[in-house]
Amino acid sequence: MKILIVEDEPELLQSMRLFLNSQGYRCEVAETYETASEKIIDDIFDCIILDISLPGGNGFDLVKLVKKLKKDDGVIIVSAFNELDNKLNGLKLGADDYLAKPFHLAELSARLHAIIRRRNFSGAEVFEHNELRVQVEDKMVFVHNKALLLNKKELDLLLFLIANKKRVISKSAISQHLSQNESGYYRGYDVIYAHMKNLKKKLTDAGCRDYIKTIYGVGYKLDCDEATD
Amino acid sequence: MRLLTKTSRLLLGYAIVVLLVSIPLFYFVIEQLYYQDIDDALRLRKEELTIRTKELKSDRDVALWLAMDNDVKISSSAPPLRDSIYPKLYQDTLAHEMEPYRELATALQVNHKIYHATIRRSLVESQDLIVGIAEVQGILLIILFIGWLLINRNISKKIWKPFDRIIDWLQNYQVDKEQSLIYPNSGIVEFDQLNRVVNDLVSKNKKTYLDQKNFIENASHEMQTPVAILQSKLDLLLQSQGLTAEQAHHLQSSYEVIERLTHLNQSLLLLSRIENQQFPDLVEISVKATVAKVLKHLEALIDDKPVSLNVELHGDKMLHGHPVLIEILLSNLITNAVHHTSANGYIHISNTDHCFLIENSGTPLPFDQSKLFSRFGKQNINRHGVGLGLAIAYEISQLYRLKLNYQFKKHMHQFSINF
Structure with missing residues (x-):
């Protein structure tokens, strides 16, 4: 999977590159509008992660460029302008997703994963691990081939863990993920505890082993390796 | 009061005063003019009599003349030193009514003898005339004033049109929307x-x-x-x-x-x-639906604590505002209640067409109530959030002219929004 990261802040660029590299993505980077547009013209990417304010130009123009070239690259807009206008504007121009700074790398990875899944697998991705099977696009969960009924938050939580499987997701990232599109809500960890408790209970009640590991109170990890032995 | 009404009222008041004063004044002036006329006529008559009576040579002539002219009387009482004219009422011989007359009293020499003579002139017809003239004048004046008022009103309305346009334009003006400026040429x-x-x-x-x-x-x-x-x-x-x-x-x-x-x-x-009022897209939002939505989000938190929740939603009050802000307003109040209710506490939410009320059990505020809606005004703010939730709720209520109030009553914290 080939990704282009367009971000003028070198430290943030490096973080994204490192994180996505470790997930098996090949990352190209661009720090200015010029380099970004050159790379967009010359190459094909599965997804472009795009900052809006760039030296030498505006990220929205790069979205227009992608659409003008009739390229199929997915686009995630990353912007500190956390305003509805920017979001709507970006999506109207044809961006696939919008992420406001500051975001968690796990969130970015989950969004990236979703876009690539929609483009490459036509949505038929299935996560399967022992007795647990999740049809990601249909949002169906099966334990021992029996459908398990989860509420929206619990399902979101499980899918988020799956999108970041085998890595530690901070409680902070989970809290942000669960409260997205809920402007102004208090994001407390107590909410996550409650959802996590319910999710784990439903899974174990259905006969699923506990694959969700707690990491020293800082986060969680969907651990597919250790439980397989 | 509209400016036009105010000027019209002033003009109308002035017109009424002028009318009320002018009609009797008119009557009086015309009457005076008429009396002067009559008096002149009486004096002329006296001159005439002075010349004509010289031709009366005998008492018989005098008696005949007096019988012929009902308006001249002579008596042998002391003649006046000077002529005088005065109004006097006489019994009318035909109608048996008292009728007004003007009368001239003078000394008249008839047949070598000086008499006290009176010459009178009836005012009956002239009074009708005066009243008639006064009436016509009055009506004309009234028509004049009404016409003047109507014309004035009409002109004013036309003159104020550019002003109304400005008001209209200002009313629709929104700083965050692109709008052309008002066309500055109105001709005034x-x-x-x-x-x-x-x-x-x-x-x-x-x-x-x-x-x-x-x-x-x-x-x-x-x-x-x-x-x-x-x-x-x-x-x-x-x-x-x-x-x-x-x-x-x-x-x-x-x-x-x-x-x-x-x-x-x-x-x-x-x-x-x-x-900065940067939430311009206003729509109608149901309080009931928003409360239900917020509660759904907080479900896990409420169940987990646990607090007992009692919700009574009546009517379907619609608020005019930005959906995000209305949701933040209600969610901040509800979240605040959930956070500050101790485990096994009690929360009561009710909504009617006039009021949204949320109560939660607890101990009195550890700080001054006036600081409740202020920014960062509270102690131990960092246990839950940053201490801006209620300040934001208050700011939103101000923006939409809703009354957000707090009171502590019977061990319950009570927040109410009056619509």
Whole structure:
């Protein structure tokens, strides 16, 4: 999977590159509008992660460029302008997703994963691990081939863990993920505890082993390796 | 009171006073003029009599003359030294009514003898005439004033048209929407001046608004980028192999601080955006549906605590506002109640067409009630959030002219929004 990261802040660029590299993505980077547009013209990417304010130009123009070239690259807009206008504007121009700074790398990875899944697998991705099977696009969960009924938050939580499987997701990232599109809500960890408790209970009640590991109170990890032995 | 009504009223008042004064004045003046005329006629008659009576040579002649002319009487009482004219009533021989006359009393020499003579003239017809003239004059005056008022009203309405246009334009003006300026040419100097001033003001406002908006956006950008970097570094650190419990603990603390920073930043931006009225797209929002939505989000938290929740939603009050803000308003109040209710406490939410009420059990506020809605005014603010939730709720209620009140009653904290 080939990704282009367009971000003028070198430290943030490096973080994204490192994180996505470790997930098996090949990352190209661009720090200015010029380099970004050159790379967009010359190459094909599965997804472009795009900052809006760039030296030498505006990220929205790069979205227009992608659409003008009739390229199929997915686009995630990353912007500190956390305003509805920017979001709507970006999506109207044809961006696939919008992420406001500051975001968690796990969130970015989950969004990236979703876009690539929609483009490459036509949505038929299935996560399967022992007795647990999740049809990601249909949002169906099966334990021992029996459908398990989860509420929206619990399902979101499980899918988020799956999108970041085998890595530690901070409680902070989970809290942000669960409260997205809920402007102004208090994001407390107590909410996550409650959802996590319910999710784990439903899974174990259905006969699923506990694959969700707690990491020293800082986060969680969907651990597919250790439980397989 | 409308300006036109005010000027019309003044004019009408003046017209009534003038009318009331002018009609009797008119009557009086005409009457005086008429009396003068009559008096002149009486004097003329006297001159005539003085000449004519010389021809009467005998008492018989005198008696005949007196019988012929009913309006002249002579008596042998002492003749007046000077002529005098005065009004007098006489019994009418035919109608048996008292009728008004003008009478001239004079000394008249008839047949070598000086008599006291009176010459009179009836005023009956002349009075009808005076009344008639006065009436016609009155009616004319009334017509004149009414016509004047109507014309004045009509002209005023036309003159005020450019003004009404400005008002209309201002009413529809929104600083955040692109709008053409008002066309400054109305043909009336004062209104053109007003248009120009309004255009200037609007342009200045627009500039200030844009500057402020830019500042907010820049501040947001400048603060959120470093926070984003910091957070991404923590995310990387979290993935490192062999993370110890102590390191994890430090990481967690750092995450929490960053979240507080983010939340604080976003809350401050939200507050300034509310103050700048940057939530312009107003729609009708159901309170009932919004409360239900918020409760659904907080379900897990409420169940987990646990608190007992009692919800009574009646009617379907619609609020006019931005959906995000109305949701934040209600969710901040509800979240506040959930956080400040101790385990096994009690929350009661009710909604009618006039009032949204949320109560939660608890102990009295540990700080002054006036600080409740202020920013950062409270102690131990960092246990839940950054202490801006109620300030934001208050700001939103102000924006939409809703009355947000607090009281502590019977061990219950009570927040109410009156619609």
